[in-house]
Amino acid sequence: MISKKMEEALNKQLNAELFSSYLYLAMAAYLEDLNLNGMASWMRLQSQEEYEHGLKFYEYIGSVGKRVKLEALETPQFEWKNPQEAFEAALAHEKKITKNIYDLSDLAVDEKDHATRNFLNWFVDEQVEEVASVTVIVEKFKMVSDSKNSLYLLDKELGKRGQK
Numbered sequence: 001m002i003s004k005k006m007e008e009a010l011n012k013q014l015n016a017e018l019f020s021s022y023l024y025l026a027m028a029a030y031l032e033d034l035n036l037n038g039m040a041s042w043m044r045l046q047s048q049e050e051y052e053h054g055l056k057f058y059e060y061i062g063s064v065g066k067r068v069k070l071e072a073l074e075t076p077q078f079e080w081k082n083p084q085e086a087f088e089a090a091l092a093h094e095k096k097i098t099k100n101i102y103d104l105s106d107l108a109v110d111e112k113d114h115a116t117r118n119f120l121n122w123f124v125d126e127q128v129e130e131v132a133s134v135t136v137i138v139e140k141f142k143m144v145s146d147s148k149n150s151l152y153l154l155d156k157e158l159g160k161r162g163q164k
């Protein structure tokens with residue numbers, strides 16, 4: 001059994017994961033509009049992953065006998081200055097999500113809710129990966145600066161995500 005407070009916090013995180021999915025889909029649309037289809041496809045995959053993260057919360061809340069309560073999603077940002085800024089915003093967002101997960105974990109520890117703590121551990125690991133992978137992309141943007149040629153190559157590279 002989880003506490004009411006924990007139930008609400010998990011529901012809030014479910015909303016945050018779905019919002020992440022929405023935000024990355026907005027970024028995908030922005031990149032697609034610039035004909036950066038590789039970067040857009042990276043963002044679409046990221047958006048799908050976030051939806052799956054949301055589903056993990058959905059399933060966990062159900063598995064402890066509670067019913068998910070879906071709330072309205074915030075409207076995601078629509079414009080970015082350039083693709084680099086969009087990826088920087090993605091990195092800032094992932095850092096914020098990491099903080100959320102840590103706060104949730106702290107709450108689970110405070111409440112001696114070991115099952116929830118254990119559930120959250122997957123997200124703790126996942127956030128390390130997410131922050132690392134977006135950091136690498138942001139660093140690459142910084143390396144290539146404004147060169148169109150490099151942007152083209154980076155677009156191509158990011159488009160390879162998900163291809164075997």
Ligand SMILES: [Fe+2]
Pocket residue numbers: 017020049050053097
């Ligand atoms: Fe996530």
Ligand SMILES: [Fe+2]
Pocket residue numbers: 020050094097130
């Ligand atoms: Fe994420």
